[in-house]
Amino acid sequence: MPRLFLLAGLTLLSAAAMAEKADWQPANRVYDRDVLSAAPLLPADLDAATRRCEPGTGGLEDVEYRSAAEVDYSQHGWEQRVAADWAFFNVSPYLGKVLVIDSRRQGDTLAFRYLANGTQGDLYEPWSSSKVMAFTAAMAAAREQGVGADASVGDYRIADLVTSVHSYAQHGLADGNSNAIASWFLNIAGRDAATALFHDRWLKLSDPRVRIRGAYANLVFDPGTTTWRSDDGSATATIDSFKANTDDPGYQAYRCDDCDLTGNKPMTTLAEAEWLKRLATHDTVPETRHPGLQSSDIDVLFEGLADGPDRPVGGMRAGIGRMLHRALADAIVPEEPSKDDAKAVLDNATDGRWSVWQKLGAGPSETRGASELVMLAQVCLPGYQGGRTFTVAAQAGVPGATEENVSVAAQRLEQVLAITMRQLLGDG
Structure with missing residues (x-):
């Protein structure tokens, strides 16, 4: 599968330049094909692998978790009130940044602990991992008009569009142009509204630098209409969007006056993980529920609408990449070559009911002189x-x-994930 999740406008190296790197490039191409850009692994019992995944109550009895009621996420400063070990993972910041929000059931409620390697407040460019935020904000805007993600706009099902964003492949009538579709989502929401969800409108983060004010491509998806219809025909709405990214008053250029080297949508591991955690627990933690979304909108984000043999898997479950799957398998069965048969390891550990919902973001940054990879994921190991x-x-x-070098960054990220998963699952 081609590396379609890079920012639009990148060009491949010339054949001569590729030849100059022949001593290491073939291995990278194999890793790219088989791991980084590969279709995700899927559980054996896909019907039983559900977004409504609940953690157990056993194990880790001497470890503190805190519920939403104990933390009070409705008030600023919640980051100081959560149960956290910000230096838990033995991952050097030089190697990468990582944060995990682990869940446990305490009585009738879910409780959480936050684990990191001391980098939870470091800004970085999220690349395409932030498309989760673009979709979320767009669906909140649609819900204000009476429709949601279980709808179509013109000939396009929203579920197909969001699956195409994550899979970088054609899905239904969606053509796989992830950057153009995600830019359209953000142009529906507006960058002021999307950024406000990080702050007073929802997450109430303490870091005012976190925002989403850029785009993913100059070319923006055009469905040919502004009319949305719910799939059951019960509702219609007219939902406008900015035609060009720069039409949005909240848009910032990548190197705007207020932008550092991290660009116009800087985020942190804490900001991204908290956003996804709240979506994943929408049905079970009402205190942190998104104010404008319904459960069906989140179902579409996580699973798409798998209603036919040609669309068996969708949403974030269709997100490309196998680094996290391999790291999980390595933690569950540390002896090699567990990561090379990660699906079997995960199936055996969970009766085939495990789930990984993920979004990768990647690219070479000339402003930072680096190639980078970001992963945002939700994991269920029933x-x-x-x-x-x-x-x-x-x-x-x-x-x-x-x-x-993005493939090299991906191999480094897999190292980070391998260390992280061994520590996380090793103390269970």
Whole structure:
């Protein structure tokens, strides 16, 4: 599969330049094909692998978790009130950034602990991992008009569009142009409204630098109409969007006066993980529920609408990449070559009911002189260690802004994830 999740406008190296790197490039191409750009692994029992994944109550009895009621996420400063070990993971910040929000059931409620390697407040460019935020904000805007993600706009189903964003492949009538579709989502929401969700409108983060004010491509998807219709025909709405990214008053250029080297949508592992954790727990933690979304909108984000043999898997479950799957398998069965048969390891540990919902973002940055990879994911391991579920945000980069070096960054990110998963699951 081609590396379609890079920012639009990148060009491949010339044949001569590729030849100059022949001593290492073939291995990178194999890793790119088989791991980085590969279609995701899927559980054996896909019908039983559900977004409504609940952690168990056993294990980790001496470890503190805190519920939403104990933390009070409705008030600023919640980052200081959560149960956290910000230096839990033995991952050097030089190697990468990582944060995990681990869940446990305490009585009738879910409780959480936050684990990191001391980088939870470091800004980075999220690349395409932030498309989760673009979709979320767009669906909140649509819900204000009475329709949601279980709808179509013209000939296009929203579920197909969001699946295409994550899979970088054609899905239904969606053509796989992830950058153009995600830019359209953000142009529906507006950057002021999308950024406000990080702050007073929802997450109430303490870091005012976090925002989403850029785009993913100059070319923006055009469905040919502004009319949305719910799939059951019960509702229609006219939903406008900015035709060009720069039409949005909240848009910032990548190197705007207020932008650092991290660009116009800087985020942190804490910001990204908290956003996804709240979506994943929409049905079970009402205190942190998104104010404008319904459960069906989140179902579309996580699963798409798999209603036919030609569309068996969708949403974030269709997100490309196998680094996290391999890291999980390596933690569950540390002896090699577990990561090379990650699906079998995960199936055996969970009766085939495990889930990984993920979004990768990657690219070479000339402003930072580096190639980078970001992963945002939700993991469900039912039955394993009594049932484990957690959110992961991780980032890694290597010197040298080339497309080929993105594969090197991906291998470094897999190292980060391998260390992280062994520590996380090793203490269960």
